[in-house]
Amino acid sequence: MRLVIRNARRLDVENMAFVEDGPVVSEDGKIVGIGEDAAADVEIDAKGSFLLPGFIDAHVHFRLATLDFARLQRWSEVEFGIVMARLARETLLRGFTTVRDLGGDVEGLMRAIRAGMAEGPRIIRAGRMLTQTGGHGDAESGPRPVPTCACEMRHTAFGIVADGPDAVRKAARHNLRDGSDFIKIHVSGGVASPADPLESVQYTAAEIMAACEEARHRQTYVAAHAYSPESIAMAVENGVHTIEHGNMIDAGAAAAVARHGAVMVPTLSTYEAMDLIGRQMGFPAANLAKNSKVLDAGLRSLEIARDAGVTLGWGTDLIGESQSRQRREFAIRAEVETPADILRSMYVVNPRLCGLDGKIGTLTPGAAADMILTTIDPLENIAALGEDDAIEHVIHRGAVVGGGA
Structure with missing residues (x-):
């Protein structure tokens, strides 16, 4: 046509x-x-x-299809498929024709879009996120038996719990074999996870290097969820290419990101949405307190990164019901960035992260x-x-x- x-x-x-x-x-x-x-x-x-x-969002999560995390634990694949397909269609109608999915099994959704059974954007995906025991991506609830060996791994549709360099290497190889375009790891605490403080440092240098080596062997890279300066610096110094979020970055960590030629992908709209919608959905007080901390630090993190010469991408990290606020990211970033710089983040940096430079x-x-x-x-x-x-x-x-x- x-x-x-x-x-x-x-x-x-x-x-x-x-x-x-x-x-x-x-x-x-x-x-x-x-x-x-x-x-x-x-x-x-x-x-x-x-x-x-077409707009490009470099940080989405179609698998995280609702802010009601208790429901996520109970849904069948049929329920996931119905909601994920709706989220994908709504994303496309908002103008986002390409997205970079930062964690969770979206293979079925991608196949449905390719086959014409669902409408949605082009998806570049990390597959299941890699995390340590008790890390931000350790999503299983309830009591769990003590592992019988250090190499034992657990997984859900969202992530793989892998401890130690050998386990991390195997998990990375598994994802790459299954078609992941890049690897996602967690190196600090997060807002939505209940047990890990934001400032906690997750994974060791050896574990990070194992993931990065496997990615490099497949001509791709590792993205790292990171907030604290220590975790950000450790990640880029051991081979990570993109820092996701980075809200608590300081001048020293920003200098390290710039020195290693890494990219930071801010996701400021999600914290505003979590503050508004999370309260309505009964988010625990401890999670809301963590969210307030990163929300307050968000705009300053952009200024610190920009002053250090860090390359910035464009993402949102919105979850489930909050994904309707996707274009809100433009207005938030406009408080401290010029329109031209924001558009360069989306149209120049994001295509490189998607491996589609010159094509989108x-x-x-x-x-x-x-x-x-x-x-x-x-x-x-x-x-x-x-x-x-x-x-x-x-x-x-x-x-x-x-x-x-």
Whole structure:
């Protein structure tokens, strides 16, 4: 099918400016021409609206399909599938045509999208998260028997509990064999987990190096959930490529991230959402207290990282019911960043993290025909992209899928 979009102001990502250079033509899911007219199977008159590449969220969790974590423990795969498919469709309708899933089994969802049984974005996935016993990704509730050996591993649909370099290596190899595009580990405490303080350091240098070596052997990388300065520095010094969140980063840890050429992916909208929706859903006081700490530190972490020269990606980490707030991230980051810098995080950095540099995040011939039409000029008012009626059309793989959700 050939799609032709006329009279649009196209975002030139390289120069971060809008240009009016004629029709944008796509065929078979790819952009095939700019500025040259062509016969169309489907035609859109943009009437001067702004044409952007499809949005890219570099930190999502489709497996974490509800903020009611007790329900997550009880759901069958059928229940997961129904809710995950709905979340994926809503994500696409919000304009996110590519996402990077940071942990949990999403193989079935990806297969359903590829087969046309469900609508959703292109998914780049980590697969099951790797965590130590009692770490942020140790999601099993209730009493558990004492392991019979140090190498014993446990797993759920969310993660693998692996202690020691050999176990971490085996878990990483398992994920890579099963198709993970990269590896996700936890090196500090988290907000949603009940037993680990935010400041706790998780995994050792040897365990981190084992995961990173396996990733490197497969020409990919390791992403690490990390908040505290010590855990952030330990991660990048032992081979981790992306720091997810990083809210409690200090100048020394930021310098280490920059020195090692690593990337930080802030996810500020999730803490705001957790504060609002988590209270409504009965989040325990201890978890709300941890959330307040990272919420308060979020914007300052961006300033510290930016001043140190850290490369920043764009993510949200929203869970279940809060995923509807996905575009809110634009407005939060606009409090301390310029619109051009925010768009570079999404359209320049995120494609590299997805291994799709030049294929997504750009409106040039040969790239995927993933596009957004909006009446909002994001270089003037990027926060307005979060408004309910901000999106006129979403185009994914050359097909119009709807307006904003």
